[in-house]
Amino acid sequence: MDPVAKATLENERAALLLRQALHSKITEIEQYATNATRKHHLEACSAALNPRKVSLKMTELAGTYINDALVTAMNEELKALGYRRKVEPDISTRTDAGKTMVTLKIKNAQDGANQILSEGEQRAMGLALFLAEVRLQNHKSTVVFDDPSTSFDHHHRRHMAARLAALAVDRPVLVLTHDAVFLSEINFAVKRSGQAVAYQTVRWDRHHPGLVAPGLTWETMDASARLAALEQSITPLKQHSGDYMDEATKEAVKMAYTRLRGTIERAVREVFMNNTVRPFSDEVSVDSFGAVIGHPQDEWDQVTEIYARSCEVTDAHDTNAAHQLAIPDTSTLEQDISNFKGLLEKAKQRKRAYQNARSEQTTARRTPFAQP
Numbered sequence: 001m002d003p004v005a006k007a008t009l010e011n012e013r014a015a016l017l018l019r020q021a022l023h024s025k026i027t028e029i030e031q032y033a034t035n036a037t038r039k040h041h042l043e044a045c046s047a048a049l050n051p052r053k054v055s056l057k058m059t060e061l062a063g064t065y066i067n068d069a070l071v072t073a074m075n076e077e078l079k080a081l082g083y084r085r086k087v088e089p090d091i092s093t094r095t096d097a098g099k100t101m102v103t104l105k106i107k108n109a110q111d112g113a114n115q116i117l118s119e120g121e122q123r124a125m126g127l128a129l130f131l132a133e134v135r136l137q138n139h140k141s142t143v144v145f146d147d148p149s150t151s152f153d154h155h156h157r158r159h160m161a162a163r164l165a166a167l168a169v170d171r172p173v174l175v176l177t178h179d180a181v182f183l184s185e186i187n188f189a190v191k192r193s194g195q196a197v198a199y200q201t202v203r204w205d206r207h208h209p210g211l212v213a214p215g216l217t218w219e220t221m222d223a224s225a226r227l228a229a230l231e232q233s234i235t236p237l238k239q240h241s242g243d244y245m246d247e248a249t250k251e252a253v254k255m256a257y258t259r260l261r262g263t264i265e266r267a268v269r270e271v272f273m274n275n276t277v278r279p280f281s282d283e284v285s286v287d288s289f290g291a292v293i294g295h296p297q298d299e300w301d302q303v304t305e306i307y308a309r310s311c312e313v314t315d316a317h318d319t320n321a322a323h324q325l326a327i328p329d330t331s332t333l334e335q336d337i338s339n340f341k342g343l344l345e346k347a348k349q350r351k352r353a354y355q356n357a358r359s360e361q362t363t364a365r366r367t368p369f370a371q372p
Contacts, residue, residue, distance in 0.1 A: 019143040080166075081124050082159030095161040104129070121134035131163070142172040149182035160187035163195040181222050188275070195203040218259070223267035227341050230259060234337070250327045254313050257318065257328070260337060261310035269341075271347045274354075299343055306336045 022029075057145065104113045104125055114122065127148060134143060149157050157179075164186065167173050177183055190197045198214075200240060205211035215221070221229065233255055245253070269275065274291040277284055313327060328336075 004352065013135055029222060053303050069136060070129075070132055073135050074128050077128035077131040077135075080159060080163045081128055082156050083121070083124055083128070118151075120153060120156060123151050124156060127160070127266060131167070131182075134167075140171040142174060143167065144176070146176045147179065148175065149177060149179045152182075154181070155264070157185050158189075161189040162193075165189040165195055168195050168197075171195070180220055183216075184278075187220075187222070223263055223270050223344060226259065226263040226266065227337060227344070230256060230263065230337050231334075231341075234330060234334060238334070241303055245327065245329065247250050249291045249330070253327055253330060253333055254315060256333055257310045257313035258315070259335075260333075260340070261314055264310065265305045267347075271344055271351060274351055287327065291351045294350050295347065299346060309336065 017019050106113050106116055111327045113125065117125065139262055148160055148164070152160060161182065164173055164175060168190075175186065177186075187197075199216045201215065202209075202219050203211050203213055205216070215225065215229075216228065218226065234252075237252055237256075268278065272292065272295060275285060276289045276292060309328065
């Protein structure tokens with residue numbers, strides 16, 4: 001009958017009823033709390049992924065790295081690649097759908113670069129920009145070029161080969177190409193710069209492509225590499241040496257002499273004439289001709305004798321029935337290869353002596369006032 005006590009009990013009863021009702025909904029309430037927490041985190045992530053912030057950051061990076069230093073480096077690379085236009089590229093940037101685009105514009109020209117430049121010049125532009133970015137990055141990672149000479153004329157090929165040889169001084173450079181002319185330019189540039197180089201060829205293995213073998217193909221080998229390949233190829237023929245050879249051995253000997261003939265012709269150009277005249281080139285190296293001296297007559301007679309025998313054996317020359325010559329046996333072939341290898345080494349020694357003397361003269365001219 002106490003009103004105060006009664007009100008307290010009624011309030012307590014109402015609270016207990018509410019707790020009882022709440023208990024029946026506890027699963028839904030816990031799920032709601034979990035969903036609310038997840039929604040809060042997702043909204044925070046959505047705000048953090050606002051593309052505007054990404055665009056602002058890319059604009060900041062573009063302003064940092066696409067700058068006057070890149071323009072200067074690109075112009076230097078264009079000059080190294082043999083770019084002959086008097087105008088210079090003007091690099092500008094724009095952001096398109098979240099991507100920073102580099103636009104190349106020719107100074108003092110209204111039309112776009114793609115309307116002014118040839119395909120080869122456009123490729124030179126792209127390579128120059130790539131090389132400029134490589135120069136400005138603080139690392140020495142390997143750089144890979146896939147057919148960099150595509151659409152290049154011989155002028156740009158030669159400059160590109162020299163640039164890759166220079167680039168290999170600071171970092172490993174991997175070049176993939178099927179351009180034999182460009183490969184010869186690379187080989188010449190590498191030898192001139194003294195860089196270490198390793199050649200590999202992707203070829204067919206019977207019926208399947210993709211075999212990676214060390215060395216170059218026969219067509220792209222220099223004289224020394226060809227002689228080494230010839231020595232290795234005739235090893236299986238030695239067991240058939242004698243007065244009589246079967247037809248297969250005869251054909252193998254004829255093929256070996258055919259290749260020896262081509263090797264001698266290449267050696268004449270590369271060593272005896274010191275690459276004074278090079279294929280696929282429109283110039284004669286006057287400096288190189290200085291080494292084309294001093295070949296003793298007896299040595300040259302031996303070279304011409306081996307070459308004449310190679311010409312007689314090869315199927316490229318037909319002889320009449322009354323003058324059919326016997327195919328030399330494998331021991332004669334082996335001796336011819338060995339003899340020419342020795343003659344070639346003597347020619348290389350004379351060539352090195354000339355180059356050393358010329359180097360000493362160049363050093364003396366550059367230091368006329370050096371103290372003894």
